Amino acid sequence: MTIKPANSQYLRIHDALAEDLDSGRLQAGERFPTERELAERFGCTRVTLRQALARLEAEGAIYRGHKRGWFVSSAPVAYDPSRVTSFMEYVTAQGREPRTEYLLAERRQAPAWLAVRLQVDVGAWVYHLERRRWVDGRPVLLETNILTEQWCPGLLDQPLGSSLTQLLRQRYGRVQARSEITFKPCVLDEIQGQLLELAAGSSGLMLERLCRDAQGTPVEYDLEYWRPDAVKMGFEVGG
Amino acid sequence: MTIKPANSQYLRIHDALAEDLDSGRLQAGERFPTERELAERFGCTRVTLRQALARLEAEGAIYRGHKRGWFVSSAPVAYDPSRVTSFMEYVTAQGREPRTEYLLAERRQAPAWLAVRLQVDVGAWVYHLERRRWVDGRPVLLETNILTEQWCPGLLDQPLGSSLTQLLRQRYGRVQARSEITFKPCVLDEIQGQLLELAAGSSGLMLERLCRDAQGTPVEYDLEYWRPDAVKMGFEVGG
DNA sequence: AAGTGGTCTAGACCACTTG
């Protein structure tokens, strides 16, 4: 088993651009030159140039705005999915500016796939919330929260402007006891891409969470889609 | 904000192939027809065909063997990074067949970046282990374990054939108390690609772990590179 | 030896964003 040198043109272009990023010649948030311009600079076709860009994108160094060009990624936000602190809290704590936007807040009946997870009957009432969350003026996260009505009756009559975590704690005295989390890389579809200002087909990070109360009864099911360049997932175990 | 229909040719090809996979017309582990064959079937060029394949790959549905073609992914192994059970144990528990291969087992001096993490002096002695791990005859994980000599003196004189977790527990009476874990999508380089039988530049999942003893002293630093299609990461919180 | 995937060229058209 020998390792080949691997010296393709697109890798050399990739490395050259990566060095521009490392050296700070290209700043976070800054727009790249156009593809045609870069292709000319490196003396290659756009196809080859885009191979190099795709690799930088996969590494999280750059991202694309749909039909708007390529941009330099900024520092990721640290996120600990095991904590119950709210998005607003932990983003602020890192000196960044969070914003939350409600896309949807409805009372719905649970379809089969959800009923299985929440251990309720098909058709049971649940609250379905969809939010888009921002850091420093850029959308980074699509979050869906589905809560059983029994857990927080009349939720939609409450003011949803502030933190959901706080609302549950203060108005309902509700604190989650345990949760199961899984995650995996995913591909963002057209809608998700538009909401996160990414090209459809970009890769993302999907996180699924099932929360239980003190008795072990499932009370909330969450689904999160993150911009992969915007977050650094980490958590602590034991203690 | 309106959502476009997005009806490009490569997406239609992607969907057609995805249906072949879902329906079971293509079985796990099976090799795809050649790119030229598929391109002819769909009446497109190889460039377009490869766009569709790249998307299926990003979704984890298929993977490529370097210069050997495209293959159907098989069911992922569930992995809980917060548990201290060994690879051999949890893979076996899922009815799959694990195998571990040592790539390297050395006594080394800590370079600066590692000394910072392990809170030791630069040049302090550590044990550096590199292993490749398999499930059902396919390589799925590259694992690096770096342990301080103080934590397990004479480690390399022990039989490394069986589980490292067990060895530490039984021979040294060592159990890790806390650990900090971070992970992110990554791009596999040439060497990693070859070892995991993937094309260089494929995406992977990187996991970093810093383990501490009961006093909070760092004792082990791990780095894991997973085939993204081979693993389903998940863990439990609270309790 | 034949065929494969990996890489690359030199164009092209379109829908969309930007000025």
Add this chain to the structure above:
DNA sequence: AAGTGGTCTAGACCACTTC
């Protein structure tokens, strides 16, 4: 209105795998 990224064509050569 001009320019951009997104998509696509129709070829090509090479190193490698497979037979």
